[in-house]
Structures are given as C-alpha cells and as structure tokens.
Amino acid sequence: MVYNWIDAKAYKMDCFLFFDRWILDFIFQNIEDSDYVGDMAKALYNYPYVKEFIRKKAPEVSGFMDAIDRVDCTKYSLAELREAETKILQMHETFVVYAFPEVMNRVNYIRNWSPEYLYRLVDLTEKTVLDVGAGTGRLTFAAAKMAKKVYASEPCDCLREYMRDYIKQEKITNVKVLDGFVENLPFEDNTFDVVIGGHVVGDDYDKEIAEITRVLKDGGIIVLCNGDDEFKRKGPDQELVKRGFEWFVHESIEGGIIYDYRIRVKK
Ligand SMILES: C[S@@+](CC[C@H](N)C(=O)[O-])C[C@H]1O[C@@H](n2cnc3c(N)ncnc32)[C@H](O)[C@@H]1O
Numbered sequence: 425m426v427y428n429w430i431d432a433k434a435y436k437m438d439c440f441l442f443f444d445r446w447i448l449d450f451i452f453q454n455i456e457d458s459d460y461v462g463d464m465a466k467a468l469y470n471y472p473y474v475k476e477f478i479r480k481k482a483p484e485v486s487g488f489m490d491a492i493d494r495v496d497c498t499k500y501s502l503a504e505l506r507e508a509e510t511k512i513l514q515m516h517e518t519f520v521v522y523a524f525p526e527v528m529n530r531v532n533y534i535r536n537w538s539p540e541y542l543y544r545l546v547d548l549t550e551k552t553v554l555d556v557g558a559g560t561g562r563l564t565f566a567a568a569k570m571a572k573k574v575y576a577s578e579p580c581d582c583l584r585e586y587m588r589d590y591i592k593q594e595k596i597t598n599v600k601v602l603d604g605f606v607e608n609l610p611f612e613d614n615t616f617d618v619v620i621g622g623h624v625v626g627d628d629y630d631k632e633i634a635e636i637t638r639v640l641k642d643g644g645i646i647v648l649c650n651g652d653d654e655f656k657r658k659g660p661d662q663e664l665v666k667r668g669f670e671w672f673v674h675e676s677i678e679g680g681i682i683y684d685y686r687i688r689v690k691k
Contacts, residue, residue, distance in 0.1 A: 429521050429531045432514035437471045439513070442523035444581055445482045446605075451516055452478065452485035461488070465495035466508035525560045525586035533623070533651025534559075536677050539566035542620070542649045545672065545686050551617040554639060556606045557624030561587045561599075563649060567620060568599045575611070577604035606632045611639045614691075620647045629663045642691040649684045652676035657683060 443451070454460055468475050479489050497505065513520055521528040528534065542563060548570035555564040558576035560583060568574045576599060578584050587601045604610045606624050616639055625632045625648055636646055648664070653676060660671040660683045669685040676682050 426514060427517060427531075430514070430517045430527065432510045432517065432520075435513050435520055437467055437474050437509055437513070439520055439523050440471075440474050441477055442582055443481075443519060444579065446579060447519050447522070448478055448482040448485060451519070452482065452488040455488045455491055461491050462495055463508045463511055464488075465492040466497055466500055466505050467512040468492060469497040469500075469505055522559075522580045523582050525583055528583075529560050532676075532678060533653040534562050536652040537562060538652075539569070541652075541674065541682075541684060542566050542647070543570065545647050545649060545684055546618055546620075546645055548618060552615070553618045553620060554609070554611065554616045556604075556609065556619060556621040556636065558587065558601070559583055559622075561590060562651060563620050563622050564599060565590070565594075565596070567618075568596055571618075572598065574599045575616075576601045577606075577609060579603060579605050607635050609635055609639050613638050614641045615639050616644060617641060618645045618647060620649060622648065622650050626661070626663070629667065633667060637689050637691075640689050642689070644689050646687050646689060647685070650682055652678070652680060652682055654678040654680045657681045659683075661685070 440448075475489060475492070479486060521531060548567055551571045553567050553571045553574045555561075555567060555574060555576045558564045558578040561576060564574050564576040564587065576587055578587070578601065584601050584603065587599070590596070591599055591601070602610060606621065607628065619636045619640055621636075633646070640646065648669070656679065660673070664685050665671065667687070669687045672684045672686070674682050
C-alpha cells in the first residue's frame with residue numbers, strides 16, 4: 425500500500441544505513457520476485473557501501489544480496505537506475521519515515537491527531553501504561569500527561585532515540601523507552617493496567633492480542649487508538665469486533681473515518 429508519506433525523489437538509498445536488522449529482514453526476503461530483485465539491484469548499484477552495510481548487519485539476507493550482485497546493471501542509464509531507486513524508496517516509505525522521526529511527526533495521522541481521542545477512551549489517572557510500537561510517541565506522551573508511568577516499547581532504534589531525546593528536552597519523568605515487538609514483549613505477566621497502541625495490531629491478531637493480554641493485569645484495558653489520516657473506512661475492523669472490542673468513530677479534519685477500539689480483559 426502506498427501512503428505517499430514521503431516524496432521518494434527527495435531521498436537516497438543511503439537512508440537504508442539507518443534501518444534496523446528486522447527491517448532489512450523484511451525488505452530483503454522476497455528473492456522469488458525477479459522484478460523486485462531487479463529493481464533492488466538497480467537501486468543499490470551506485471551504493472556499494474550500503475550493500476556492504478546490509479550484508480554485515482543482516483547476514484541472513486546474503487542470498488538476496490548475492491542475487492542482486494548477479495544482475496548486470498552496467499546496461500542501465502543513470503536515469504533508469506535513479507527511477508528504480510525512487511520506486512524502491514516509495515515502496516518502503518514507512519521504513520524511510522521511521523529513520524526520519526521529524527518527517528514522521530509531520531505525516532497527517534500524527535500531525536492532525538488530538539490527545540482527546542485517547543482520553544475519551546480510558547481514564548489513565550494513576551495507571552501504569554504500556555504503549556506498543558510507540559513510534560515517535562504520539563500516544564506515549566499524551567498518556568504521560570495523565571498516567572503514573574508509561575512504558576514505550578518500540579523496535580526501531582531511530583524512534584527510540586527520538587523519544588529519549590524528547591524526554592530529556594521536555595524533562596519528562598514518567599516515561600521509559602524500551603525495545604520490543606508486540607508479539608514478544610519484554611515484560612513480566614500481569615504488569616500493566618492499560619496497554620495502548622496505534623497502527624500496530626493487525627498482522628497476526630491472535631498472537632498480538634494474546635501477548636498484550638499476557639502483560640495486562642486481570643481487568644486491564646486494551647485501547648487501540650489510531651491517528652487522524654485521510655482514509656474513508658467503511659466500518660470498524662471486523663477482526664477486532666469479532667474478538668469483542670467496542671469501537672468508537674470520528675471524522676478527521678481531512679474527512680477520514682477513524683475507528684478506535686477498547687476492551688477490558690478478564691483473566
Ligand atoms: C505506523 S507506526 C505508528 C506509531 C505510533 N503507534 C502511532 O500511532 O503514532 C507503526 C510503529 O510500529 C512499529 N512496529 C512495526 N512492527 C512492529 C511490531 N511487530 N511490534 C511492535 N511495533 C512494531 C514501527 O517501528 C512503528 O513505530
């Protein structure tokens with residue numbers, strides 16, 4: 425899916441140097457797709473140091489890198505190589521913005537969102553809260569204004585560092601930033617009163633919700649609070665409705681139809 429969060433023409437393959445290993449694993453897995461391998465070969469042709477970085481950082485993708493190196497790119501013009509580069513960067517724009525948190529904060533779903541949409545879903549007073557896949561901290565820092573303590577788990581190093589800098593700059597005392605995937609959270613069972621998340625649950629609902637439930641206390645609440653994008657959704661996420669989530673809907677200033685979700689977990 426193309427969101428057009430960035431104009432890929434303004435970026436170069438150098439930004440792959442900021443990518444975490446799990447992102448490289450995702451990007452360089454589809455070795456069977458010869459068009460994709462060909463485009464990637466062209467995109468990386470003028471960036472031997474980026475190829476070297478990828479091989480060193482993620483040795484498990486060496487099969488893909490070998491396939492790239494077998495593609496004869498000498499026959500392509502500079503314009504053709506640049507076209508492939510732009511195509512690859514646009515295709516992976518979500519990862520590009522994770523490397524540029526200030527750009528991510530300017531994407532509409534973050535820029536146009538108001539913390540009131542979180543506060544109407546859950547009373548965070550005196551609560552210990554986890555934000556899964558915290559990103560630049562849209563939900564984390566909104567929650568921190570109300571909660572006792574907020575843990576922001578985020579698998580992307582650039583975003584963790586961004587949040588840590590923000591905490592220092594704003595002298596925030598009740599937020600702790602950690603690594604972690606929603607399907608494998610680095611916390612003991614029954615730790616949190618509330619788990620919040622935005623645009624994170626959805627790749628494997630059962631696994632993700634089971635892991636969030638594990639770290640929640642009995643009677644704890646899961647809140648999935650999405651940002652204010654432009655997408656005109658036709659209804660709530662049926663996978664969440666099926667699993668018993670209540671839903672809430674509002675319209676974004678760009679006319680997007682935004683659904684948020686909440687469930688109280690009984691263990
Ligand atoms: C679209 S951003 C949303 C960021 C933030 N939750 C928000 O709504 O503003 C998705 C975030 O999830 C993180 N992410 C990606 N895969 C993840 C996973 N398996 N577990 C936890 N977070 C993940 C990304 O690094 C990114 O920060």
